[in-house]
Amino acid sequence: EVQLVESGGGLVQPGRSLKLSCLASGFTFSNYGMNWIRQAPGKGLEWVASISSSSSYIYYADTVKGRFTISRDNAKNTLYLQMTSLRSEDTALYYCARWNYYSRYFDFWGPGTMVTVSS
Amino acid sequence: DVVMTQTPVSLSVSLGGQVSISCRSSQSLVHNNGNTYLSWYLQKPGQSPQLLIYKVSNRFSGISDRFSGSGSGTDFTLKISRVEPDDLGVYYCGQGTQYPLTFGSGTKLEIK
Numbered sequence: 001e002v003q004l005v006e007s008g009g010g011l012v013q014p015g016r017s018l019k020l021s022c023l024a025s026g027f028t029f030s031n032y033g034m035n036w037i038r039q040a041p042g043k044g045l046e047w048v049a050s051i052s053s054s055s056s057y058i059y060y061a062d063t064v065k066g067r068f069t070i071s072r073d074n075a076k077n078t079l080y081l082q083m084t085s086l087r088s089e090d091t092a093l094y095y096c097a098r099w100n101y102y103s104r105y106f107d108f109w110g111p112g113t114m115v116t117v118s119s
Numbered sequence: 120d121v122v123m124t125q126t127p128v129s130l131s132v133s134l135g136g137q138v139s140i141s142c143r144s145s146q147s148l149v150h151n152n153g154n155t156y157l158s159w160y161l162q163k164p165g166q167s168p169q170l171l172i173y174k175v176s177n178r179f180s181g182i183s184d185r186f187s188g189s190g191s192g193t194d195f196t197l198k199i200s201r202v203e204p205d206d207l208g209v210y211y212c213g214q215g216t217q218y219p220l221t222f223g224s225g226t227k228l229e230i231k
Contacts, residue, residue, distance in 0.1 A: 044211065044223075045162075045211055045213070046222070047220040050218070059219070061219050095168075105158040105173040105213070105215055106158070106168075106170060107179065109168055112167060
């Protein structure tokens with residue numbers, strides 16, 4: 001059974017940093033691209049970042065480019081999102097989601113981890 | 120960036136009824152390889168989104184045939200027939216043709 005479990009969320013002050021993790025199980029992690037997608041309270045879905053299976057290709061939304069870094073450790077079956085210079089508008093539930101490369105969709109999502117940026 | 124516009128914002132349907140949700144993209148979603156990467160997701164209350172349909176009309180594993188997708192180019196539709204109580208939630212379309220990946224703003228389905 002595919003499982004994705006995010007962690008690392010919490011309350012952080014504006015301008016500070018936070019690192020999210022997503023532990024994957026139930027599939028060969030190193031064969032799949034992965035993504036971070038966020039959802040602000042009461043709002044829709046916003047794609048944040050993507051990383052290919054071997055980390056060769058990385059993409060970011062303009063809203064986080066230069067502030068967030070996506071990475072992965074295939075030996076640990078873990079996806080990361082390093083977030084710096086956090087802003088109030090980064091407050092959201094952050095999901096990790098597996099990417100189907102051939103048909104280009106998100107096929108499994110974790111339950112999410114909440115990030116609240118506030119003083 | 121590809122802007123995805125969903126209509127309606129919300130709709131209410133009786134059990135057993137049928138509904139359609141529209142999703143339009145600001146650019147063609149036909150990839151250079153000829154495929155169209157348009158997907159539909161359902162977010163049930165308090166849950167993570169789940170994949171329903173991919174590549175316009177392909178149902179994901181385990182998804183009921185009451186859900187069907189259609190369309191081409193920039194105009195797409197999700198149809199739900201014989202609506203059941205478990206169908207309530209917010210439906211999102213999403214495009215995987217080009218980066219940045221984008222979603223529609225969602226359509227909330229309520230049961231009368």
